[in-house]
Amino acid sequence: xxxxxxxxxxxxxxxxxxxxxxxxxxxxxxxxxxxxxxxxxxxxxxxxxxxxxxxxxxxxxxxxxxxxxxxxxxxxxxxxxxxxxxxxxxxxxxxxxxxxxxxxxxxxxxxxxxxxxxxxxxxxxxxxxxxxxxxxxxxxxxxxxxxxxxxxxxxxxxxxxxxxxxxxxxxxxxxxxxxxxxxxxxxxxxxxxxxxxxxxxx
Amino acid sequence: xxxxxxxxxxxxxxxxxxxxxxxxxxxxxxxxxxxxxxxxxxxxxxxxxxxxxxxxxxxxxxxxxxxxxxxxxxxxxxxxxxxxxxxxxxxxxxxxxxxxxxxxxxxxxxxxxxxxxxxxxxxxxxxxxxxxxxxxxxxxxxxxxxxxxxxxxxxxxxxxxxxxxxx
Numbered sequence: 072x073x074x075x076x077x078x079x080x081x082x083x084x085x086x087x088x089x090x091x092x093x094x095x096x097x098x099x100x101x102x103x104x105x106x107x108x109x110x111x112x113x114x115x116x117x118x119x120x121x122x123x124x125x126x127x128x129x130x131x132x133x134x135x136x137x138x139x140x141x142x143x144x145x146x147x148x149x150x151x152x153x154x155x156x157x158x159x160x161x162x163x164x165x166x167x168x169x170x171x172x173x174x175x176x177x178x179x180x181x182x183x184x185x186x187x188x189x190x191x192x193x194x195x196x197x198x199x200x201x202x203x204x205x206x207x208x209x210x211x212x213x214x215x216x217x218x219x220x221x222x223x224x225x226x227x228x229x230x231x232x233x234x235x236x237x238x239x240x241x242x243x244x245x246x247x248x249x250x251x252x253x254x255x256x257x258x259x260x261x262x263x264x265x266x267x268x269x270x271x272x273x
Numbered sequence: 274x275x276x277x278x279x280x281x282x283x284x285x286x287x288x289x290x291x292x293x294x295x296x297x298x299x300x301x302x303x304x305x306x307x308x309x310x311x312x313x314x315x316x317x318x319x320x321x322x323x324x325x326x327x328x329x330x331x332x333x334x335x336x337x338x339x340x341x342x343x344x345x346x347x348x349x350x351x352x353x354x355x356x357x358x359x360x361x362x363x364x365x366x367x368x369x370x371x372x373x374x375x376x377x378x379x380x381x382x383x384x385x386x387x388x389x390x391x392x393x394x395x396x397x398x399x400x401x402x403x404x405x406x407x408x409x410x411x412x413x414x415x416x417x418x419x420x421x422x423x424x425x426x427x428x429x430x431x432x433x434x435x436x437x438x439x440x
Contacts, residue, residue: 177412
């Protein structure tokens with residue numbers, strides 16, 4: 072088999088380029104690279120998180136919180152919004168840069184692979200932080216509410232039980248986050264790793 | 274239409290043969306080839322702001338097109354794949370009367386058995402790129418590009434022999 076001959080035939084052959092590419096083709100539907108799927112997923116999650124923050128803003132009105140609890144809620148809500156803004160900015164920067172595919176293949180794949188891994192860790196951290204803040208707020212409500220029912224509950228349960236409960240709750244949230252991240256992003260990361268490995272094979 | 278878009282369309286139409294070849298190289302049936310073609314066009318447009326004009330448009334296009342193809346995965350719809358693959362074989366059997374075209378058609382069939390990186394190596398080699406250019410495009414050393422390309426050529430020869438593609 073003569074590769075040089077094939078090369079000549081390849082370069083002199085018909086490239087099936089009869090149809091003109093139009094502006095219509097620049098707006099496209101469903102993208103199919105793992106990077107696009109990750110981008111799409113990130114976009115969805117961003118929308119859901121914004122929606123959650125908006126819903127959370129109405130919690131004091133919906134549950135008719137007392138003025139004391141209302142102020143406490145605002146403090147916790149402010150912290151959650153601050154953390155979310157910080158992380159959203161980081162995700163957005165990554166999202167924007169991910170459109171540049173003009174680096175060489177290796178740099179491009181490595182950049183995306185490690186940035187994605189880093190962003191997944193940031194995503195997990197954000198979930199832990201938000202869960203922790205929510206739990207802290209629940210604990211504050213628990214201790215600030217001085218009605219009879221709360222007093223009875225506090226008399227009957229030990230502090231160890233409360234601490235254990237908080238620990239288990241954080242653990243469950245952690246496991247859900249871990250599963251969520253693996254389910255949505257894990258398979259795409261795996262595909263990227265397979266391509267990187269085939270590039271690195273000696 | 275915006276001026277940038279006009280310039281982009283002009284440049285991309287002048288070089289669209291590259292995208293057609295990459296799509297045929299990476300996908301084995303017409304439907305997937307069309308999808309990949311569309312995907313490359315879209316990625317090129319989205320990455321266009323990063324094109325500073327320091328290199329030739331075609332050089333930049335090779336990179337983006339190959340990076341897109343390397344990362345492109347088919348739709349999980351086996352039924353569609355099967356039908357269109359048969360269609361493509363029929364087209365190849367009836368229309369490719371010239372020996373040259375037939376050889377290229379068999380080459381496209383044979384490369385389907387290569388992995389994403391091996392396809393990129395063979396593609397860049399066929400596009401007359403030197404070992405140095407191949408290495409630069411893939412981000413590997415020149416020696417590694419040479420070794421990998423030789424191995425891929427051997428593998429391709431074996432595939433062609435195994436399938437009696439008549440080279």
